[in-house]
Amino acid sequence: MRIRTRISILFTLITATILLVFACTVYFSAVENREREFYALLKKEAYTKANLFLNAKVDKKTLEDIYHNNRKILNEVEVAIYDTRFDLLYHDAVDIDFVKETPAMLQDILKNKEIRFYQEKWQVIGITFPYKDKTYIITAAAYDQYGYNKLNSLLSTILLVFILSIFLIYAAGIFFSKKVFQPILEMTQRVKTISATSLDARLTSSGNKDELSELASTFNAMLDRLENSFDAQKHFVSNISHELRTPLAAMIAELEISANKDRSIVEYKTVIDNTLNDAQKLKKLFNSLLDFAKASYDSSEIAFKTLRIDEILIDACQQVLQSSPNYKLDIFVDPAIEDEKLLSINANEYLLQVAFVNLIENACKFSPNQKCLIAIKADENRIQLEFKDDGIGIDPVDLPNIFTPFYRGSNKDYSEGNGIGLSLTRKIVLLHQGEISVRSAKGVGSVFSIDIPHRSLF
Template identity: 30%
Template sequence: MNKKTKFIKIFRVILRYSYILIKQTIMITPRIIKTLERVITALLNKFKIRLKFSITFKLNFIYTLVLSILLFLFSLTILFGFKFFLIEEAKSNINMYGEIALDNIKSVSAVPNELIESISKKGNVSINILKNNKNVIYETDKNNGEYYEDFQIDSPYLVKGTDNVEILILNKNFNLNNETYYIQIISNLKKENKYFSVFWVVLVFLNIVIVIITTRFGSRISQKVIEPINEMTHTVKDINVQNLDTRLNVKGSHDELRELAQTVNDMFDRIQDSYEKQNRFVSDASHELRTPIAVIQGYANMLHRWGKDDKEVLEESITAIKDESENMKELVEKLLFLARVDKKTQEIHKEEFYINELLEEVVKETKLIDLKHSVYNKTNKKILIFADYKLMKQALRIFIDNSLKFTPENGKITVGAHINKNKVVIVVEDTGGGIPNEDIPYIFDRFYRVDKSRTKSEGGTGLGLAIAKWIISQHEGSIEVKSTLNVGTKISIFIGMKK
């Protein structure tokens, strides 16, 4: 096997393995890309978490950044102003020495070399005298034989010198012995640039010191500002069901934080009030349900032991169980209604109808189920309203049922409706025992009873008026209660008219 054949064989092996490697790489690449994507995403998420700086850091960073920008702009303005001042001062000097040199030349009608040299040394400038064809006829030693052919007459101008240092040049022409001459004054701005550099370094140093001091003290000030928020956070974290009465401290602060703390305290007041109402509601509901359940269970046990063989006991037990089950059904229905109210799922279907027809229907039904009281309807005029017929009927039934319960036999209950200032006023008035003034603000609270000694059959569950109040409120109405002990009670319901 010669060298050529051996080389071709090795080359083929390299190509085959290269092909296999490339093929495997192509197959593995998507997995590698997906893995890299996961790694990069995880790193970015961690980076984002790290970037969740505290409010103290953010405040300190923001006003340090703003101060740094303002300092930078201020320093830049000062630097450019200082440089402008140095250049203007140099222009003023070069003009002055140019005038002195020209005055001396004109006074002697010749070029006074020694005097020009003296002016050059005194002003630290180079002076060239050129003829009309701009040939140098005199120059000071300071210019080293240099002069500038780009002439601008009578006004100083800046150029870059051989060492890249700015040079200020002033050219003036004059006539001497009927020939035109030019005087060229050159001022090197190395001294001015040095002043500028020193001033720049001083300003940078001062800016750095100011930023460091601001950052250091700004951090402390930010922490002092944020301290009440941290205190609020710790206080709120410690509040639980056992200490709902804990409130944020608002003493000593007279800014937005005081308003925030007061708002949070108000929120906790509402939460505590709702929590207490919920506990009271659950407790009262449990108590109300416990009594009928205990009665039903007692009669059931009595029937189980020996009552089923005694017809009188059997009848009594069946009647009691029936009554208590009716009471439980009524209570559960009211509780479910209030639960829907609390969850805001109770539906309202408003429609147009005449209130006098509703009152007539309610009075008629009341007369059928109650024969111990006189119930009258004083409304004859047709008054159109837009409301939920069933809910309004339920509310009226609640008010009339309360009047029946607390009005002695042969007492009088009157219902009616009239219009007063674009309002429909529905009135339910009785000749009952009345309500004490101190109890009137609470009669619409759930499970509230004016006379705690009354039995359930006389006093109800204490939920009806709460339901009635909600119904009226959903019709954007209001309720007014006037009552006199041993005289009677007048309930006035105000609802907007149909426009």
């Protein structure tokens, strides 16, 4: 069932319930009013007949004739008058005597001064009437034909209006829900036209600060992120293809040349060395891509634990020296750090070590002296690391783009690389809720600074 239909039905049910409560209130109020007013009429008729009989001394026969004549065309009130000894003094119609008064009833009237009750659908009232130091007991009874007819007419009208109202309310609910959901239907049709080849399409917004406009804005923001992600992915794949094609093409060319004719052992060895060198480049590229993928995971899916950052840094230095023993590395720890807890952070050891290795290798391979100076500072809020070199520096034009994947600046001819290292390092630092920045001057050197918070360790 469509939401629009469910809302219309729910709206109709709620409104119908309110109307039903209102109708019942009106009807039962009318029932009570009819009963109260008719009892008042009976009481008035009882007093009138008593005054006519006792005070005006109207003849019994005359009063009875009036009653019988009126009864033919009206629901005349039947009145009976008794004294305190329960002797019948007057009765409009002894032959009919609908009430059939009993001594117990009369005693009850005398005791309570007034009683009211139903006999079948006839309403009966019993009252005492004081006259000239005497007390008389009067009963009056009648069937309120006019009142019941009005109630039946009211009930029929209420039922008819209620049923018609339900249909009208449901129709109005369908109409207005269609109006309300029209923008959503338009959004749905628009979304159906959006695909991977048309991510530049956007939902139109009315500009009102309502939920639908907010939904459209949120969806457009999501499309912006998807479009950027697709563009980055296409750019990423294109760069990977380029980076893979170069060493593979070199390897294939070397092997094809060596396979064309017999070569000497020295020549075969040269081909093997060149092919091995290209294979090492591929291996390094694959490892970098794997690390880049790991650093792109949701932070909630990456395991973090409490680690000493100086220990991670030492492991990174050992890894670098193992592959490049000629590199020179110096680590300086701020002597003001007296509490070892200031060197502890919540981190992923593998990823953070990868980031440190990248920064150390960059500092050494772009420095004539192949040296990197590493400084560690810390306070109760964060840890700061600096990786300093005395190398060729970074061109100011390249500085805004050095963290872009596969970006190679003007120093690409100085040393080989694939442009992934710094972008990977930045992702890892951001995963640790840290910040990375760089200061560099052409021909002077570069300083990469990393600030990583302790993340509520204390």
